[in-house]
Structure formats: structure tokens, C-alpha cells
Amino acid sequence: MNGIPSSTYFTAPPDWGWLIVFYFFFGGLAGGCYFIAVLIDFFGRPEDRPLARLGYLISFPCLIISGILLTVDLYRPERFWHMLIESNTFQPMFKYWSPMSVGSWSLLIFGLFSFLSFLSALADSGRITWSGARRLRPPGTIGGIISIIGGLFAFYVAGYTGVLLAVTNRPIWSDSPLLGMLFVISAASISAALMILLAERNRWTMPGIADLHRMDVWVLALELIVLIAFLISLGPVFRAWFSVWGVVLLLGVVVLGMLVPLSLSWRRQWLGGLNATATAALVLIGGFILRMAIVLGAEAV
Amino acid sequence: MNMAEPMGFYTDTTVCIGCKACEVACKEWNQLPSTNGGQNTLSGDSYDNTRRLDGLHWRHVKFVEQFTEDRGEGRWLLMSDVCKHCVQAACLEVCPTNAIIRTEFDTVVIQSDACNGCRDCITACPFGVIDINPVSGTAQKCTLCYDRLQTGMEPACSKACPTDSIQFGTISDLRGRAQKRVEQLQQGGEKRAYLYGADEKMLGGLNSFFLLVDKPEVYGLPPDPKMPTRNLVPGTLFSMLGAVLVGLIGIFNFRNRGARAREETRL
Numbered sequence: 001m002n003g004i005p006s007s008t009y010f011t012a013p014p015d016w017g018w019l020i021v022f023y024f025f026f027g028g029l030a031g032g033c034y035f036i037a038v039l040i041d042f043f044g045r046p047e048d049r050p051l052a053r054l055g056y057l058i059s060f061p062c063l064i065i066s067g068i069l070l071t072v073d074l075y076r077p078e079r080f081w082h083m084l085i086e087s088n089t090f091q092p093m094f095k096y097w098s099p100m101s102v103g104s105w106s107l108l109i110f111g112l113f114s115f116l117s118f119l120s121a122l123a124d125s126g127r128i129t130w131s132g133a134r135r136l137r138p139p140g141t142i143g144g145i146i147s148i149i150g151g152l153f154a155f156y157v158a159g160y161t162g163v164l165l166a167v168t169n170r171p172i173w174s175d176s177p178l179l180g181m182l183f184v185i186s187a188a189s190i191s192a193a194l195m196i197l198l199a200e201r202n203r204w205t206m207p208g209i210a211d212l213h214r215m216d217v218w219v220l221a222l223e224l225i226v227l228i229a230f231l232i233s234l235g236p237v238f239r240a241w242f243s244v245w246g247v248v249l250l251l252g253v254v255v256l257g258m259l260v261p262l263s264l265s266w267r268r269q270w271l272g273g274l275n276a277t278a279t280a281a282l283v284l285i286g287g288f289i290l291r292m293a294i295v296l297g298a299e300a301v
Numbered sequence: 302m303n304m305a306e307p308m309g310f311y312t313d314t315t316v317c318i319g320c321k322a323c324e325v326a327c328k329e330w331n332q333l334p335s336t337n338g339g340q341n342t343l344s345g346d347s348y349d350n351t352r353r354l355d356g357l358h359w360r361h362v363k364f365v366e367q368f369t370e371d372r373g374e375g376r377w378l379l380m381s382d383v384c385k386h387c388v389q390a391a392c393l394e395v396c397p398t399n400a401i402i403r404t405e406f407d408t409v410v411i412q413s414d415a416c417n418g419c420r421d422c423i424t425a426c427p428f429g430v431i432d433i434n435p436v437s438g439t440a441q442k443c444t445l446c447y448d449r450l451q452t453g454m455e456p457a458c459s460k461a462c463p464t465d466s467i468q469f470g471t472i473s474d475l476r477g478r479a480q481k482r483v484e485q486l487q488q489g490g491e492k493r494a495y496l497y498g499a500d501e502k503m504l505g506g507l508n509s510f511f512l513l514v515d516k517p518e519v520y521g522l523p524p525d526p527k528m529p530t531r532n533l534v535p536g537t538l539f540s541m542l543g544a545v546l547v548g549l550i551g552i553f554n555f556r557n558r559g560a561r562a563r564e565e566t567r568l
Binding site for chain 1: 353355391394395396397398399400412414415416417418419420421423424425426427428429430431432433438439518521522523524525526527529530532533535536537539540542543544546547548550551552554555556
């Protein structure tokens, strides 16, 4: 092909820039924090309940920010509702084979569940006095149902952005089916990291923080494996990374966001009391750089 | 919708002279504004100053220069590029607002009043045809002069083409004409002549297909364009696998200790 590695090289870049990078980051946090909060609610200790509450408290504001970013990124933001209602017929607009269409509905539905869990977290922490709100999260039946359905949508919101990129014809994005998986796992790692950071800031000492930290290390190791698999699966398109974005991916994501935090977790005495905070902060930064390199790296091809 | 016979373009690149009458006719009929306040910037290395298809340029005459190092030998390949109006259209498939429709002429049209400028179609089009029109803030491309077709008129570009490089008609008629032209060229010694996108193998068939005399990539065309949804099922399954693995890691880390704590509380 005259030195061109893939037919995807003949497409035009969509000009998805910083707003989309931030959207992917906050969307990942919204879905990931909710997902982890549900896990803690169902499988954690009773004394870890504030940690799950923290997850719900992070999720909803992040989702609101995501929605704003996504709307502002449209060239015609006042027509954002066209994603949900067909403007010519006023019928519901839904295409199960279009990740952007399913994603729009998922954001809306997840928003509802995230809001309910957010209310329950506020009631749980005494910030609102409506006692009924406490029933909106486990261990009760209603709370259990809300968390399970919300958790499923949280997973979708965290990962659909990667599938959306794969269901295009752009180089890198559409040359591998692993982006969705990478984004789901990364959403979990950055969300666990943010929850650890905020828990440390609040000087919480519940045992769940250590569990969360341990989980983050495992998830980070898995993320590294999937990132390598993603790069290998690109085949000849791998050479698209022979650019400044490849350097950003290597240094910012692999080294700074993965290898250094994994090393810090392995050698806990290196930074003493700052070890856990530094590890979480680096994972969070690495997760942002991952999205930046993937979005802007493909834009630059 | 009453289906008329599928209509399209057949572009014979061997008779294109690069006059750009098609570009001008397209701009004029579709009232597409000039760029840069009417002062066009020159590419500086080619007579091709349009450079690519975008929201304001729905026709683009490509100038491909093939010269030896000493410029002793060479040739120009000229091709008037346009939306391919694919039978299996990637842009239409992914559009989340149904702004992109298939018309009764089997052509693909973007309804500007329904588009919200999400740009998913830009990422999906394997030919890099679609872009945002900065005036309307919506994605735009060739409509195959849908308004002219509805009144029985020929599209502006093919009407203006002085060499019949761009031919308009029913797809069945155009394919017949194109095949005869390939045979004529091959009998005359141009063995490289072939049709790009004229049969169903490429995205179900391109309703705007081309006669080429070199590899597709030389003309900036993908040799093997694909539908974006090829990654939908594997991408979703791998994502689910990712979620299951994360879930298992989470359960493994919280459950043992949580169960032990609950047991201790009970005792």
C-alpha cells in the first residue's frame, strides 16, 4: 500500500480535542467510582460504608461535568437533544449499533441512578435530612436494585467511549478491538486512585482503604497487560506511535502512570507516609495522559 | 418512500483535464461560500489549491504528479473526487441523530437541520469525505444535487464537466458504460485501467465509482474500506471481559476481608 499501513489512513480527523479528553476522563471517573462503590457496598465491611459513600458522592458530579463537556463539544450544542429524540418525527432516537447513540441514553439513565445514589450518600452523611433517601442504597432491597442496575450502566459509561472510538475508521482507534477493555480497566484504576486520595485527605483509616489500594495495584497491572496487548494488536499501525504522542504514551502512561506506581506499591518504604498518596496521584495523572495520547495521537495521524 | 432507480456518478479519471469546472459548479449551485474571505491560499507545491474535500468543498479535483527525479519523464493523474454515496454507508450507520438519510435515488444525504455537529460521521467515513461546514456548524458533503434530482435535473458538476469525465446516470447504465471504457483502454494498451467501487464487493458498491489507472492509494483512496461496526461486537465483548476482571479483582480484595469482618461481628 505504498508504505501506508492501513486503509484507515484515508479518513479525516474529527477534531475531537481537549473537551473530549476531559469528557473521557470524567466519564471514566463517574462510571468507575460508582462501580467500585457498589462493589464495596455488596462485598465490603460495614465500617467501609463511608468509602462506598465517597464513590457515590464523586460519581454524580463527575457525570454532570461529563454531560456539560459532551454538549459543549457539539458544534450545535442547542441540538444535544437530537441524540435522544429524532428532531423530524419527535420519536425516540435509538440505534443499538451506534455506540454514541447507546452512550447518550446510558448517560441519561446512569444519571438517574447516580443521582439516587448521590442522594442516599448525602443522607448517609447527614447532609440532607430526608430519611427515605437512605433506603436508596444497599443493604435494603430498593437500594440493592438501584445499585445493581446503576452499576451495570456505570460499567457501560466507563467503557463505551473506547468502543465508540473503535467503531470508527480512524487509525489507531479502529485498528484494534481492545480500546473499550482498556478504558474500562483504566476507569477502575483512576477511580480507585481518586477515592484513595480523597480518603487520605480526610484522614480516614478504615481497613477498606488498604483493600482499595491493593485492588488498584492489581487493576493497574492488568491495565499494563491490556495496554501492551492493545499496542501489539495494532499490527502495522503501531508505527503511528513513532511520534511525540508515542513518547507521551511511553513516558506519561507506561512509566509515570504504571511502572512507577507499581514500583512504589512494591517498595512501600521508598516515600514513607507519602507512598500511598504519591501512588494514587500518579495513577490518576497516568489515566488522564492515556486518554490524551489515545485521542490526540490518532487526531494527529 | 417510492424508490427511483439508483443514480450516481461514474468518473473516468483518464479524461479529466483538471479544469475544476465541477468544483465551481458545485460551489455555485449549492451556495457554498469561499474560504478565507475569498482570498484563497495557495498550496505552493501543486495546482491543487483545494487540497481536500470538506464542509465547504464537496468536489475536489486531485492533482497527482508522478515524475522521475530529473523530471525527464512523468505524468499527471487527475481525479475529481466526491462523496461515494456508498450502498453500505458508514456515516449513515453511525449517525446518532438520524440526520444522515438514504434518498429514493439510493444516494446519501445529510439533513443539516437535524445534524448537531457531533462529528461521528467524520470518523466513520473511510474516504475522508465529510467535514463540518463552519457556516452552518453541521457536517456536510455532496448531496448528489438531491434538489436537482427531485426535479429531473442532472447534478451541477457532471452538467458542467467539459470532457464527460464525470458522468451521471442510473448505476446499471453507468456500470455498462464504464466497463466498455475499461475494455477500450486495455485494447489500446492501457492495461492498468480498472474500475474502483463499481461492484458490490466494496461497501455494497459505490454509487459514485471511478475508472483508475494506478493503485487506489495513489489517488488517496483506501484499497480496502470497511464498515466501522466491524469492531462493535468484539469491542463490546472485550469491554465486558474487562469489567468482569475488574469486578473479580474487586470482589477478591473486598470479599475475604469483608466476610471475615462480618463473621467476627457475629461472634
